[in-house]
Structure formats: structure tokens, C-alpha cells
Amino acid sequence: MPEPAAGLSRAIHRVRHVAFGERTGYDGSTLTVDRDAAMARLASPALERIDLSWASPGEPVRIVKILDAVEPRTKGPGGGGIFPGFVGPARPQGRGITHVLQGVAVVAAGFLPRAQEAVVEMSGPVAELSPLGATHNLVVTFAKAPASSWEEVDLALRRGLLALAASLAEAALEVDPDTVEELPAQVPLAAGDLPRVGAVVNLQTQGAFKDVFVHGRSFAGSWPTLLDPNELDDGAVVSGQFGHPALKNPTFLHQNNPVVAALRARHDVDLRFAGVVICPEPVDQDSKAATAAVTARLCALAGFDAAVITKEGGGNADADIALKMDELDDLGIVAVGLFAEMPGPDGTGPSIVVPPSRATAMISTGNYDEPLVLPAVERALGGDSVHLVDLPATDELTLPTAVIYCSLSPLGWSSLRCEDAA
Amino acid sequence: MERAGITTALLCNLVSIAKRVGAPRIVPTRGIPFPTGDPSLPPAEEQAWRRRLVERALQALTTAVPAPTVFELDEMTNGRNV
Amino acid sequence: MSVTRVVHYVNQFFAGRGGEDAAGAGPDRVDGAVGPGRRLDQLLGDDFEVVATVHCGDDDASGRPEAIEEILALVQAEQPDLLVAGPAFTSGRYGLACARLAAAATAAGVAVVAAMHPDNPGVDEAKGAPVVASGAAAREMGPSLDRLAAAAKIVASGRALTADDGRVGRPRRVVSTADKPAAVRAVDLALARLRGDGNATEIPLPNFDQVTPAPPVDDLSSITLALVTEGGLVPEGNPDRLESARATRWMRYPIDGADALVSGDYQSVHGGFSTVYANADPHRIVPLDIVRELADAGTIGGVHDTYLVTTGNGTSVGNARRFGVEWAADLRRSGARAAILTAT
Numbered sequence: 001m002p003e004p005a006a007g008l009s010r011a012i013h014r015v016r017h018v019a020f021g022e023r024t025g026y027d028g029s030t031l032t033v034d035r036d037a038a039m040a041r042l043a044s045p046a047l048e049r050i051d052l053s054w055a056s057p058g059e060p061v062r063i064v065k066i067l068d069a070v071e072p073r074t075k076g077p078g079g080g081g082i083f084p085g086f087v088g089p090a091r092p093q094g095r096g097i098t099h100v101l102q103g104v105a106v107v108a109a110g111f112l113p114r115a116q117e118a119v120v121e122m123s124g125p126v127a128e129l130s131p132l133g134a135t136h137n138l139v140v141t142f143a144k145a146p147a148s149s150w151e152e153v154d155l156a157l158r159r160g161l162l163a164l165a166a167s168l169a170e171a172a173l174e175v176d177p178d179t180v181e182e183l184p185a186q187v188p189l190a191a192g193d194l195p196r197v198g199a200v201v202n203l204q205t206q207g208a209f210k211d212v213f214v215h216g217r218s219f220a221g222s223w224p225t226l227l228d229p230n231e232l233d234d235g236a237v238v239s240g241q242f243g244h245p246a247l248k249n250p251t252f253l254h255q256n257n258p259v260v261a262a263l264r265a266r267h268d269v270d271l272r273f274a275g276v277v278i279c280p281e282p283v284d285q286d287s288k289a290a291t292a293a294v295t296a297r298l299c300a301l302a303g304f305d306a307a308v309i310t311k312e313g314g315g316n317a318d319a320d321i322a323l324k325m326d327e328l329d330d331l332g333i334v335a336v337g338l339f340a341e342m343p344g345p346d347g348t349g350p351s352i353v354v355p356p357s358r359a360t361a362m363i364s365t366g367n368y369d370e371p372l373v374l375p376a377v378e379r380a381l382g383g384d385s386v387h388l389v390d391l392p393a394t395d396e397l398t399l400p401t402a403v404i405y406c407s408l409s410p411l412g413w414s415s416l417r418c419e420d421a422a
Numbered sequence: 423m424e425r426a427g428i429t430t431a432l433l434c435n436l437v438s439i440a441k442r443v444g445a446p447r448i449v450p451t452r453g454i455p456f457p458t459g460d461p462s463l464p465p466a467e468e469q470a471w472r473r474r475l476v477e478r479a480l481q482a483l484t485t486a487v488p489a490p491t492v493f494e495l496d497e498m499t500n501g502r503n504v
Numbered sequence: 505m506s507v508t509r510v511v512h513y514v515n516q517f518f519a520g521r522g523g524e525d526a527a528g529a530g531p532d533r534v535d536g537a538v539g540p541g542r543r544l545d546q547l548l549g550d551d552f553e554v555v556a557t558v559h560c561g562d563d564d565a566s567g568r569p570e571a572i573e574e575i576l577a578l579v580q581a582e583q584p585d586l587l588v589a590g591p592a593f594t595s596g597r598y599g600l601a602c603a604r605l606a607a608a609a610t611a612a613g614v615a616v617v618a619a620m621h622p623d624n625p626g627v628d629e630a631k632g633a634p635v636v637a638s639g640a641a642a643r644e645m646g647p648s649l650d651r652l653a654a655a656a657k658i659v660a661s662g663r664a665l666t667a668d669d670g671r672v673g674r675p676r677r678v679v680s681t682a683d684k685p686a687a688v689r690a691v692d693l694a695l696a697r698l699r700g701d702g703n704a705t706e707i708p709l710p711n712f713d714q715v716t717p718a719p720p721v722d723d724l725s726s727i728t729l730a731l732v733t734e735g736g737l738v739p740e741g742n743p744d745r746l747e748s749a750r751a752t753r754w755m756r757y758p759i760d761g762a763d764a765l766v767s768g769d770y771q772s773v774h775g776g777f778s779t780v781y782a783n784a785d786p787h788r789i790v791p792l793d794i795v796r797e798l799a800d801a802g803t804i805g806g807v808h809d810t811y812l813v814t815t816g817n818g819t820s821v822g823n824a825r826r827f828g829v830e831w832a833a834d835l836r837r838s839g840a841r842a843a844i845l846t847a848t
């Protein structure tokens with residue numbers, strides 16, 4: 001293991017095979033999970049029953065009613081501060097070494113109120129549209145304890161998922177990683193000729209079951225703030241948002257923020273990564289406008305020449321991008337927004353509900369209503385039926401892209417887009 | 423609806439969206455989940471608030487507008503939603 | 505060369521059947537060209553003949569689900585080589601009917617061209633069928649017919665109509681897979697803009713049409729006011745299964761005789777916000793209590809006997825626009841003149 005740099009070292013351990021077994025362990029290739037020990041991490045008075053299953057790439061398996069997904073990571077025994085506010089104390093992380101079990105996700109699936117039905121395919125043509133189509137997924141299904149509220153179930157699942165993810169990664173603490181990625185501590189304002197480009201990350205904050213947590217606390221009602229990008233790697237941002245499956249940002253993608261990754265990859269090549277601003281998505285117009293104005297000022301203070309703005313959620317959240325694009329434009333900062341388009345199944349309707357009025361640099365992440373055919377599968381996890389089409393979960397299904405988990409990823413994970421027909 | 427001659431007052435919170443899509447008569451409300459209410463108020467006061475919103479909407483309906491026009495209620499913000 | 509058989513579709517007004525009083529009339533046909541069709545026939549020349557005119561009332565054509573199918577059946581009975589619809593100018597219901605007829609004709613293999621103003625909401629309903637620009641109002645009939653006749657000749661010849669020919673409507677958006685994820689392309693775009701490419705974008709900015717406001721209501725005490733909402737408020741249990749998101753339908757529910765909406769009898773199925781408040785008091789979405797009081801006091805003439813509802817959550821702009829036109833037709837048929845629309 002190299003000496004930790006001043007920033008964060010990500011020790012990447014690739015998981016190629018998974019199994020259940022007597023003891024949880026990782027041998028540099030196979031992750032074995034002790035089912036009873038894993039259940040103990042998830043146990044809560046709010047959960048009457050818990051089941052665990054593996055769903056791996058290439059299997060004829062469908063996961064339905066997916067809630068959150070977490071990549072197993074730890075900074076040491078007991079988590080070493082990972083997932084601050086949930087597993088570790090609510091303090092900034094992003095320094096030292098973080099061990100990552102790459103190729104695995106811990107996934108909760110089942111009913112929660114306000115959750116919109118999300119689907120992942122482990123094989124077939126739709127598998128590649130979701131990040132979970134390419135990971136070995138430890139799927140947690142559950143039954144609510146009769147005396148508990150759904151809010152208690154939600155909290156128990158979130159705590160349990162994060163604790164389990166941290167504990168699984170401990171199996172890799174003594175194993176040599178496949179690679180180590182060095183992430184610098186900070187990007188000094190000192191110039192050079194390269195333009196400074198940062199990320200503006202809007203987090204959905206619409207109350208229970210549609211909320212996002214920062215350092216363990218709901219981000220609703222907060223003002224935008226600068227965040228050390230390395231904190232994202234250590235789980236500072238955790239999802240509790242279960243609406244809009246295709247337009248959802250699970251914890252897994254906050255840990256692996258695609259815009260942050262793209263900016264890091266080009267840091268000191270053709271740009272300088274100027275930092276991350278996280279913003280709530282308020283539910284009323286005045287607060288949306290105020291948040292946009294504050295965000296633009298923060299970006300200016302942090303010396304951004306350009307910002308890439310992402311959202312979570314549907315048309316309402318388009319306003320949170322559009323308003324910020326205009327505010328940034330007014331301050332002379334280039335603003336690029338990522339938008340999922342909604343032109344209808346045949347692509348003939350107008351695309352964007354709330355476009356910016358002055359800024360115009362927009363990236364397309366695909367069509368919300370594009371119909372997809374999912375071939376029949378042998379096994380379904382998370383539920384027996386797909387309520388949206390009222391069919392058994394293992395049937396051949398025709399579903400819109402809108403229900404495929406992260407397929408139109410507002411964080412830019414997906415390669416889907418729309419273009420004008422010739 | 424306006425195009426087909428149905429004079430319409432739109433009560434909504436997301437005024438910027440309403441203006442951008444060209445809704446001619448807009449009355450701003452206090453929150454997305456309750457256009458014609460305000461659950462923070464006692465029932466009688468909430469009903470009074472609803473009456474004022476509806477009356478403002480009726481006023482909008484009787485007003486000629488050339489373009490999207492917002493019909494604010496005076497104490498709209500009143501320390502909230504700011 | 506044999507003569508190209510043309511059927512012309514117009515609304516009740518241009519067929520000479522009457523104005524708003526005849527907007528509810530069903531589909532019908534007459535031999536030969538009528539009204540603007542006569543000039544169209546002349547412009548098309550000797551190789552073309554308008555063999556029949558099919559017409560329908562605007563409310564019926566835009567509001568009744570089977571109307572377009574029936575109109576198309578009348579068209580097909582003439583065994584036309586070409587269907588020409590409009591020009592509909594900026595008339596929403598007429599434009600919608602022309603566009604939907606064009607879409608249905610295209611699906612049925614009938615060559616077609618429709619004409620309307622670029623801002624007509626019907627443009628979005630043509631589903632890729634050719635639509636050519638017309639003027640905004642009937643006083644621009646002359647130049648509108650010139651362009652329509654030229655476009656009709658192009659379509660009849662089997663060539664594709666282009667923007668240079670006056671074709672309107674945004675190009676269809678088709679899904680593709682890019683060679684890089686959106687996040688990487690976003691950074692590319694930011695750098696392109698910083699290099700001075702001020703137009704680079706993947707989404708050409710949509711141009712929301714300008715709404716011409718309806719005239720104000722002169723006398724509230726003489727009108728029937730309708731309550732309409734996109735807040736997803738339905739009877740408890742959602743008997744018609746209105747969608748909680750991505751709505752493709754709207755519903756109407758009776759409120760005649762009711763002074764108020766009883767808590768517990770209604771629920772909101774809207775998937776985009778917390779419905780706790782609406783479920784506790786449905787008047788937070790549909791303010792029937794106050795509106796009924798104002799009607800009883802004579803401030804307004806009356807309350808429409810149903811409220812109209814859909815769910816505005818992830819609903820495509822095309823569908824939302826269609827609901828608007830259909831609601832307007834529905835309200836006009838039943839005499840409502842103004843509406844309060846609550847949005848969440």
C-alpha cells in the first residue's frame with residue numbers, strides 16, 4: 001500500500017465473482033457474504049422480515065421496485081468514518097485511504113410510499129441502460145413490521161444498507177488492491193491558462209421518500225454550499241429519493257459522480273477542476289429563484305469559468321437547472337445543463353418543460369417515454385408484479401425508459417440521447 | 423384553453439414556468455401541494471385565504487391582458503416562501 | 505396522365521355550415537370543392553381535381569375520440585390520391601383535427617398535407633405527417649392557399665416536403681446512443697462554449713408558442729365557471745385509475761348539487777408532491793366551497809357541473825397541450841365560458 005497522499009487514495013478492489021458462504025471474505029476476486037452476519041447489519045424493529053439474494057450480470061433476472069443502491073466502501077474497521085452522519089460521525093471525510101469493492105452494489109427493493117416503480121434487467125438489451133445491470137447486486141427485500149411507520153422502514157433500510165455496504169468492504173482491508181487512484185486534496189485557485197470548470201449538483205429535497213441527505217442530514221431548506229469533491233467518494237451525499245426511476249440519483253452514483261469523474265479525468269489536461277457546489281431543489285418558486293441566485297454567486301466566488309449543472313427528478317427539477325443556467329449566464333459563467341427530454345413515445349412533442357430563457361448549452365440524456373421491450377426472465381426480485389402495466393414481474397414487458405433505473409441519469413452516467421430525425 | 427376562447431385563471435406556485443409557457447392570467451399560490459389552501463393556517467383563516475385567491479382569480483378573468491400577467495396578492499410572501 | 509383525385513378537409517365554418525353554433529356537428533361530405541377548396545382546385549391546375557370535401561364541426565372533430573376515424577373513413581371512400589387538410593390558421597381545434605387527420609391518413613397509407621400557422625398546437629399532433637405553414641388568420645387565405653397548393657403538388661409527386669417548402673413542426677426527436685456518456689459530453693460542451701462556439705448545444709431551444717389571451721369576462725354574474733386542475737384529485741379509490749405520473753388521460757367528475765368536497769371522499773393521485781394536504785382537504789386543489797358560495801351569492805352565474813382533472817407530473821407537453829384543447833372543447837359544448845385552473 002503506498003503512503004496516503006495529501007488527498008484521497010481510492011484503493012480499487014475488483015469483484016469478479018460473488019457467493020454466499022460461512023464467512024464474509026474477499027480473496028482478490030470473489031466476494032463471499034455470510035448471510036446471517038449481513039442480516040444482522042440490516043436488522044431493525046421496523047423490519048419484520050429481511051431476505052438477501054444475489055443478482056449478477058448475464059443472469060435471466062429482473063429487479064423491480066428498486067429503492068437505493070450503495071457501493072461497498074470503507075476507510076477502516078467499523079467504517080473508519082465512511083458515510084458520515086450515518087455510519088461514521090457527521091464530519092467531513094475525503095482524506096486518507098478508501099477501499100472500494102468495485103463491481104458490487106448493495107440494493108434495496110420493495111414497496112415504499114411515493115416510490116415510483118424502478119426496474120433493472122440483469123440480461124437482455126435493457127441491462128446496459130442501468131449502472132446496476134453491470135454490477136453483482138446483493139438485493140435486500142423486506143417486509144414492514146406491523147407496528148412501524150413507513151418512515152421508520154425507510155430509515156432502517158437506509159442505515160442498514162450503508163452499514164452493510166461498509167462492513168462488506170472491510171473484507172478487502174488486508175488485500176492488495178487492483179489499482180490505487182490518487183485524488184488531490186484541493187485545487188488551488190492559482191491559475192495557468194486552463195479554464196476552471198466545476199460541477200453544480202442539484203439534490204432533490206421534497207420531503208419523506210423524496211429527500212437527499214448530506215452528512216446524515218436532510219438537505220431540504222439548506223442554502224447551496226461548496227463541497228470538497230473527495231467527500232462524495234466517502235459518502236457525504238446519501239439518497240433517500242425514490243421518485244422518477246430513470247431520473248434518480250442513487251447513493252451509488254453520488255459515490256461515483258460521473259460529472260466529477262469527467263472533470264477529474266481532464267484536470268490539468270484541458271481544464272482545471274474548480275470544485276463542486278451542492279444545491280437543494282426547493283418546492284416553491286421563490287426558493288428556486290433564490291437558490292439559483294446564491295448558486296451563481298458561489299460559483300463566481302470559487303472562480304468557475306464554466307459549470308456543468310445536474311438535477312434529480314422530473315420537469316419541476318428542470319426549473320432548478322434552467323434558473324441556474326440563466327443566473328450563471330448573467331454573471332458571464334458558461335453554464336451547461338443536462339436534461340432528459342419528454343417529446344412523447346414518438347418523439348414529436350416539445351422536449352423540455354422548462355428551458356432556460358437566456359442560456360442555451362444543453363446536453364440530452366434521452367427520451368423519458370421511449371418504449372422498451374424487456375424479454376421474459378426466469379426470476380424477479382423485489383416484487384411479484386409490475387404495477388404500472390399490471391403484469392407478473394417475470395413476463396415480457398413493454399415499458400418506457402422512464403422506469404428503467406438511472407437510464408436517463410441526470411448525473412450523466414448514461415450515453416442515451418435524442419437527436420433530430422433526418 | 424385560452425386559444426379556444428375559454429378565459430382561464432391559472433393558480434399555481436411555479437410562476438416562472440407558467441409565464442414561460444405563456445399562461446395569460448396567473449395567480450401565485452403559497453406552495454406546490456396546495457394551490458388553493460395553506461395548511462399552516464387554522465381552518466377558518468385558510469378558508470379566508472382561499473376566498474381571496476378565488477376572488478383574485480375572478481378579478482383576473484375580468485381583466486384584459488396583452489401577455490402573461492401575474493396577479494399577485496398583496497401579502498403574498500408575508501415572510502414565507504422567501 | 506390520369507387526374508390526381510384530391511379530397512379536401514375543412515371545418516364547419518369553411519364548409520359554410522355555420523360558426524360556433526355548428527361546432528358540434530359530426531363528420532359529413534359534399535361533392536367537389538367548397539369555400540377555400542374552389543381556389544385550391546384552381547391553383548392545383550388541370551392535373552388535379554378536388555372530388556369531394558369532407559367537413560366536421562371543430563368541437564366534434566377535436567373532442568370526440570372516434571371523430572377522426574369517421575372523417576378518415578369518409579375520405580377513404582373517395583379513393584383519393586391525396587388528402588389536403590386546412591388551412592387551419594391559428595384555430596386550435598381546427599388545427600388539431602387537421603393534424604390528427606394527417607397523422608391517421610399517413611398511418612393508413614393515404615398521402616396527405618395539412619396547413620396551419622406554425623404556432624397552432626395542432627403542429628405537435630401531426631406525428632411527422634407533413635404540415636405546411638399558413639398565415640395566422642383567414643384574411644391571409646390567398647398566400648396560404650398558394651403555399652398549400654405548391655406543397656400538395658410536391659407531396660402528390662412523392663417527394664419529401666422540406667422546411668424550404670414551408671414545412672413546419674419540430675423534427676422528430678429520435679433516441680440514439682452516443683459514443684460518450686452525457687457527463688463527458690457536458691464537459692466537452694462547456695469547453696466548446698469557452699472556446700467561443702456560442703451555439704453548440706444538443707437540444708435546440710424549444711420555442712414555446714405565444715398564447716393569444718382570450719378576451720376578459722364582461723360580467724361574472726352571467727357566466728358558468730368551470731373548475732379544472734392538474735392536481736390529480738379523484739374520488740377515493742381512484743376508480744378510473746388516473747395515472748399518478750406521465751398522464752395520458754383526463755377525467756371529469758360531477759360536482760353539481762354539491763356545496764363542498766367531503767374529506768375522505770377524494771384523494772390526489774399526483775406522484776410529484778406530498779398528497780397529505782390535498783387528501784386532508786380536497787378544497788386545497790379544487791376550491792368548490794368558495795366558488796359555490798360565490799355562485800349562491802350571485803357573484804358568478806353558475807358552476808360547471810363537473811370538474812376536469814389530470815395529473816401534471818412528467819406529462820409530455822404534447823399531451824398537456826392536447827388536454828387543454830380537449831378541455832376547451834368539452835367546456836364550450838356545455839356552455840362554460842371561463843375556468844379556474846389549479847396547478848401543483
